[in-house]
Structure formats: C-alpha cells, structure tokens
Amino acid sequence: MTLSTAPAAAQDLSTDQLLEAYRRMAKIRKFEQRLHLENQTGDIPGFIHLYAGEEATAVGVCMNLKDTDYIGSTHRGHGHCIAKGCDIKGMMYEIFGKQDGLCHGKGGSMHIADLSVGMLGANGIVGGAPPLATGAALTAKYLGNHGVSVAFSGDGGSNQGTVFEAMNMAVVLNLPVVFVFENNGFGEASGADYSVGSKDVAGRAAGFGLPAVKVDGTDFFAVYEAAKDAVALGRSGGGPSVIEAKNYRWFGHFEGDANLYRTKEQIEEIKRDHDPLKIFRSKVEGLIDMAELDKIEQEAEQEVDESVAEARAAAEPTPDQLTVDVYKNY
Amino acid sequence: MAKKKTYIQALTEGLDIALGEDDKALIFGEDVGKNGGVFRTTVGLQDKYGEDRVFDTPLAESGIMGLAVGLAATGWRPIPEIQFGGFNFEPMDQICGQIARNHFRFGGKVKMPITIRTPFGGGTHTAEMHADNIENYFTSTPGLRVVTPSNPYDAKGLIIAAVESDDPVFFMENLKLYRSMKDEIPEEKYTVPLDKAKVVREGTDVTIVSYSWMLNESLRTAEKLAADGISAEVIDLISLSPIDTDTIFASVEKTHRVVIAQEAQKMAGVGATVASEIAENVILSLDAPIGRVAAPDSVYPFAQDELTWMPNGDDIEAKVREIVAF
Ligand SMILES: Cc1ncc(C[n+]2csc(CCOP(=O)(O)OP(=O)(O)O)c2C)c(N)n1
Numbered sequence: 149m150t151l152s153t154a155p156a157a158a159q160d161l162s163t164d165q166l167l168e169a170y171r172r173m174a175k176i177r178k179f180e181q182r183l184h185l186e187n188q189t190g191d192i193p194g195f196i197h198l199y200a201g202e203e204a205t206a207v208g209v210c211m212n213l214k215d216t217d218y219i220g221s222t223h224r225g226h227g228h229c230i231a232k233g234c235d236i237k238g239m240m241y242e243i244f245g246k247q248d249g250l251c252h253g254k255g256g257s258m259h260i261a262d263l264s265v266g267m268l269g270a271n272g273i274v275g276g277a278p279p280l281a282t283g284a285a286l287t288a289k290y291l292g293n294h295g296v297s298v299a300f301s302g303d304g305g306s307n308q309g310t311v312f313e314a315m316n317m318a319v320v321l322n323l324p325v326v327f328v329f330e331n332n333g334f335g336e337a338s339g340a341d342y343s344v345g346s347k348d349v350a351g352r353a354a355g356f357g358l359p360a361v362k363v364d365g366t367d368f369f370a371v372y373e374a375a376k377d378a379v380a381l382g383r384s385g386g387g388p389s390v391i392e393a394k395n396y397r398w399f400g401h402f403e404g405d406a407n408l409y410r411t412k413e414q415i416e417e418i419k420r421d422h423d424p425l426k427i428f429r430s431k432v433e434g435l436i437d438m439a440e441l442d443k444i445e446q447e448a449e450q451e452v453d454e455s456v457a458e459a460r461a462a463a464e465p466t467p468d469q470l471t472v473d474v475y476k477n478y
Numbered sequence: 479m480a481k482k483k484t485y486i487q488a489l490t491e492g493l494d495i496a497l498g499e500d501d502k503a504l505i506f507g508e509d510v511g512k513n514g515g516v517f518r519t520t521v522g523l524q525d526k527y528g529e530d531r532v533f534d535t536p537l538a539e540s541g542i543m544g545l546a547v548g549l550a551a552t553g554w555r556p557i558p559e560i561q562f563g564g565f566n567f568e569p570m571d572q573i574c575g576q577i578a579r580n581h582f583r584f585g586g587k588v589k590m591p592i593t594i595r596t597p598f599g600g601g602t603h604t605a606e607m608h609a610d611n612i613e614n615y616f617t618s619t620p621g622l623r624v625v626t627p628s629n630p631y632d633a634k635g636l637i638i639a640a641v642e643s644d645d646p647v648f649f650m651e652n653l654k655l656y657r658s659m660k661d662e663i664p665e666e667k668y669t670v671p672l673d674k675a676k677v678v679r680e681g682t683d684v685t686i687v688s689y690s691w692m693l694n695e696s697l698r699t700a701e702k703l704a705a706d707g708i709s710a711e712v713i714d715l716i717s718l719s720p721i722d723t724d725t726i727f728a729s730v731e732k733t734h735r736v737v738i739a740q741e742a743q744k745m746a747g748v749g750a751t752v753a754s755e756i757a758e759n760v761i762l763s764l765d766a767p768i769g770r771v772a773a774p775d776s777v778y779p780f781a782q783d784e785l786t787w788m789p790n791g792d793d794i795e796a797k798v799r800e801i802v803a804f
Contacts, residue, residue, distance in 0.1 A: 273565070275568075
C-alpha cells in the first residue's frame with residue numbers, strides 16, 4: 149500500500165467541504181492569534197502553546213474523520229481540537245480555567261478533551277498520544293465499526309520511546325491508527341535536523357513495517373489527500389500508517405518563549421511564504437468566491453471574540469472542585 | 479569573596495565547579511547545552527567545557543536516563559537533567575528499577591554516581607505535571623538519595639556534594655525558589671552534606687520540620703510567632719531520603735512538640751515518614767499530638783487555584799498555635 153503524495157485537486161472536494169475546511173482553519177488562526185494577545189494580560193493560567201501556521205495539517209487530517217473516530221493530541225493541541233469539532237466556547241472557557249470549560253477548568257490548555265467528538269485529549273507529556281490513540285484504535289477494531297484513530301506528535305515527540313512502542317504495537321495488532329508527525333523544525337529550541345538522527349521522521353516507518361508519506365503540511369490539499377488514503381487504509385482493515393507533515397509554527401514554543409533560535413526575518417518569511425490560509429485561497433481561486441472566505445474569517449473572529457468575552461465573565465470553579473473527581477466517589 | 483546570588487546562579491556555579499573538578503562529570507538533557515537549559519541553569523557550561531561534556535539530547539527521557547546508567551557503570555559521573563518534575567514518570571524504570579538498585583544488585587561492584595537534576599514545586603502558574611511535588615515517588619526507593627536545597631547557599635554546596643557522591647542522587651530544585659531569593663555565597667568550592675538535616679533556627683516551644691519552599695514559609699512563621707512569645711525551632715530536612723532522624727529526635731526531645739510542614743499531598747509522603755519515625759521512637763517525649771501541614775490528597779490542581787490548594791505560612795501558623803495550645 150502506498151499513500152498519496154500528490155495533493156488533492158480542489159475540484160475533487162464539494163463546495164461545502166471546501167468552505168468547511170477553510171472555516172476550521174480560520175477558526176484556528178483567529179483563536180490562536182487572539183490567545184497570543186489574551187495571554188499577555190496574565191489572565192490565562194498555565195502554559196499555552198499556539199498552533200498558528202500549522203492549520204492545514206490538523207484540518208487536512210480531520211476533514212477525513214467522523215465524530216466516532218478518535219484523535220490523540222499534544223501540548224500544542226488547540227488546532228487539533230478545533231479541527232476535530234470541539235466547541236470553541238468550551239475550549240476558551242477551559243483555557244481561562246472556568247467551571248463550564250470542556251473539562252470544568254481543570255485541564256487547561258494542555259489537557260483539553262471532548263469524548264463526544266472523539267477528542268481523547270491534548271497532552272502535557274510529549275509522546276503521550278501515540279500509545280493511547282493505539283488503544284482507541286483497538287476499540288474501533290473490537291467494535292468493527294470501521295473507525296480510525298489518529299495520533300498527533302511533533303518532530304521532537306517523534307523521538308520519544310512511547311512513539312516507537314505504539315507504532316510497533318499497531319503493526320503487530322494490525323490497528324487502524326494514523327501516526328501524524330508534524331515536523332515544524334523545532335522541539336523547543338532543538339532543531340529537528342539535530343534531534344532526529346536520520347533527519348527523516350517518515351523514513352523510520354519502514355523499519356516498523358508501516359507505509360509512510362511526507363507531505364507539505366501547509367497545503368491543506370496535500371494533507372487531505374494523504375490522510376484520505378491513510379484513513380481509508382485503516383477503515384478497510386489495512387492497518388496503521390504514518391504521515392509526516394512539514395509545517396511551521398508562527399509563535400514561540402510557548403507564549404513567553406524568547407524565540408531566540410529563529411530570526412525575525414525568518415519568522416516574517418514563514419508568515420509570508422508558508423501561510424496555510426493564503427495557500428488554500430490560491431488553490432480555490434475560480435472555485436470559491438474570495439468574499440465568502442472573507443466572510444468566514446469575519447465569522448470566525450466574531451465567534452472567538454464572543455468566546456473570549458464570555459469566558460472572561462464566566463464563573464471560576466469553586467474551591468471545593470479541588471477535591472472533586474479525584475476518585476469516582478470522593 | 480561572597481556575592482549575592484540566586485538559587486539558579488548558585489546551581490550554575492556549583493555545576494561549573496563540579497565539572498571543573500572532575501573531567502568525568504557530564505551534563506546532558508533536553509536543551510541544556512546550546513540553549514543553557516529552559517531555566518538557564520546550565521548556561522555557559524557548554525561553551526566552557528565543550529560539547530562532549532555538556533550536550534543536548536533528543537526528547538527521550540528514558541533514553542536520557544539510560545545513557546546515565548551505562549555511562550555510570552563504565553566510569554563516568556553523569557548529571558542528567560529532566561526538564562520538569564512530572565517528566566520523571568517517563569524514565570521511572572531507569573531511575574527506580576536500575577539506577578537505585580544496581581549497586582546493591584551487583585554486590586557493590588557497580589557504582590551509580592549519577593545526579594539527576596529536576597525542578598519541582600507549585601505556585602509559579604506552570605501546570606499539572608510541571609509543578610507537582612513528586613518527591614514521594616522517589617523517597618520510597620531504597621538506594622536513591624533524594625535531596626532538595628531551600629536556599630542558594632545550600633543549593634551550591636549540595637549540588638557539588640551530589641556530583642561528588644558515589645551514590646545516585648535525585649536532586650530536586652524548587653521552581654519558586656529559582657529566582658525569588660538571593661544569598662551571599664562564597665565563590666569558592668564548599669559542600670553541604672547530603673545526609674544531614676540542619677537546625678536553621680533554634681527554639682524551645684515547638685519544632686517545625688520542613689524543606690524546600692515550605693521551609694522558607696516555616697522560617698517566616700517562626701519569626702511571626704516569636705513576636706507572640708512562641709519559640710519555634712526550625713529544621714530543614716535537606717535530605718528527604720534517607721531522613722536524618724537523629725537531628726529531629728534531638729529537637730523533639732527538647733521542645734516536646736512538633737509540626738511537620740510540606741507542600742506535597744499528605745498521603746504516603748515525607749511528612750508521613752517523619753511522623754511515624756517520631757511516633758515510633760520518641761513518642762513519650764511529646765506533650766501534644768504530631769501536627770501536620772500538607773496539601774489535600776487530590777491531583778495537583780489547575781493553575782488558577784493552585785494557591786488555594788497549596789499549603790502556606792498561614793496553615794503552618796494555625797497548626798503551630800493549635801499544637802502549642804494543646
Ligand atoms: C515527556 C516530556 N518531556 C519534555 C517535555 C517538555 N516539552 C514540551 S513541548 C517540547 C518540545 C516538543 O517538540 P515537538 O514534539 O516537535 O512539538 P512542537 O512543540 O514543535 O509542536 C518539550 C521538550 C514534555 N512536555 N514532556
């Protein structure tokens with residue numbers, strides 16, 4: 149089995165699909181840009197890691213998934229959550245640590261989960277998702293419902309032992325998992341060209357017996373097509389696979405990172421030449437009215453505005469919540 | 479010559495001295511080399527000692543700690559860093575299953591002179607898995623020394639002693655102390671013993687046993703109580719495993735009352751061990767029940783409420799007053 153390396157043609161997707169893909173990417177972008185500013189007020193508890201610049205990867209993958217499919221995410225999880233259909237308000241409440249957040253304000257940015265849409269959780273532990281996504285894939289296999297499970301990891305995370313164990317396990321048990329490695333070039337300040345010994349994340353898959361493909365993670369259509377094949381493989385009982393998506397993160401590693409390992413010029417160049425939203429627009433020219441995309445962006449911005457206003461005004465968890473849910477009966 | 483230094487600066491100086499004294503000492507971990515560590519603790523050391531002695535590893539905690547095991551067994555003195563306390567769950571087997579046991583299991587023939595450096599402790603708005611008090615997982619592991627300094631002076635002397643020790647040392651650095659206080663510390667080399675508690679304030683009415691951030695809260699509380707005529711003796715455990723019970727017993731036999739204060743959850747932790755040692759050995763010296771101050775037995779909380787959850791000086795004060803009035 150080989151996975152597509154050629155991007156999908158925009159014509160192959162329906163207008164509704166194209167608009168939905170752009171809507172999700174725009175929501176992620178607006179969400180993250182706003183959080184970048186909100187974080188500077190000091191009102192967001194805990195660390196946040198922003199996904200801006202990587203939108204096409206999460207959305208390209210998740211446009212192939214249903215609510216009954218699963219994803220496991222990373223510390224940089226907002227984009228995966230939005231792409232998988234988590235409610236933006238529930239997320240914003242959660243990030244502001246409010247009682248009505250998706251996890252009652254207890255998880256925060258790095259631990260957002262929403263089982264109702266198959267989102268198994270962002271994860272404060274790098275390398276956390278692949279093993280548990282593999283477990284969820286076994287559930288799909290037991291149920292025989294042709295479900296699939298996706299594990300997101302970064303280039304840094306790709307070096308973690310848990311990831312290798314999960315990949316082998318998935319092959320041994322022939323599970324419908326897609327391991328997606330988002331190679332944004334850095335794990336904190338460490339370059340992937342240093343920390344990935346072979347300099348080839350996808351290339352490792354062969355050793356485990358998985359098909360793998362490398363795609364441009366800033367091109368929605370490239371990711372979409374590769375994921376379509378990988379998901380179809382899983383759904384049809386063909387087992388696990390690997391996608392390496394090369395992309396860029398726009399902001400620092402976390403909000404507050406001095407970002408010293410890249411120059412201002414490099415970041416400007418990334419924003420100019422590797423903007424997933426711009427690239428999407430260029431590919432749907434003639435098919436979609438740009439004014440519609442503008443409108444989608446405005447709506448996304450408005451939704452984010454509202455979610456911030458509401459989240460700020462919402463109730464904090466009461467102190468008794470500190471000892472609730474430690475055990476089922478506590 | 480003494481200069482005012484932060485806890486971080488004291489650690490950097492100590493590590494510098496340790497590397498300078500023993501060319502078998504090696505520092506490695508995630509972003510510790512080129513970047514000088516996410517908290518800047520190893521800053522400048524790669525430039526000074528070279529990439530062979532201070533180096534970056536891939537993101538792989540089990541692998542990092544495995545390197546330490548193999549290096550130590552073959553004659554090196556590794557100083558691996560685990561970037562945040564909660565990331566020590568990844569290399570748990572290497573630490574508790576290999577490093578702590580190898581000297582015993584190989585009949586004393588294999589040394590494990592490893593210093594595992596890791597930050598811990600709440601109140602800096604990081605997040606769960608980053609701020610947890612993780613000492614209890616390690617203090618219940620025989621063969622592993624667990625130490626933590628409560629001030630810059632001890633930080634420097636203790637890190638040097640840890641690296642020099644032929645035992646493996648789990649060296650816990652408090653996040654909140656990193657930059658919040660400065661001490662005059664000597665520039666030259668000195669060591670602080672790895673296995674001795676310190677009486678840091680003498681008193682006659684009650685003993686407060688504590689460590690790390692809460693030790694500082696205990697000292698502030700003792701100062702406050704002194705104004706009300708309550709004389710508290712304060713002991714800094716420094717070594718959380720093994721525990722220097724002699725120093726504690728001597729103090730309890732003098733004051734007849736004791737309060738044990740820790741930031742960690744109450745269950746199965748350092749305070750529980752201290753309390754049971756006192757109960758088992760010097761209970762007849764006590765004029766009041768043993769007092770304990772600790773966090774609730776629940777998961778480390780979300781950042782917005784961590785200060786509500788964490789115990790502090792007020793809790794120590796209330797408990798000391800209760801025990802003294804008993
Ligand atoms: C087990 C573990 N080790 C270290 C960290 C600290 N940490 C958080 S993110 C990160 C880098 C991750 O890099 P990568 O996987 O490439 O993802 P990116 O941040 O680039 O999205 C590190 C070292 C962690 N959270 N968990």
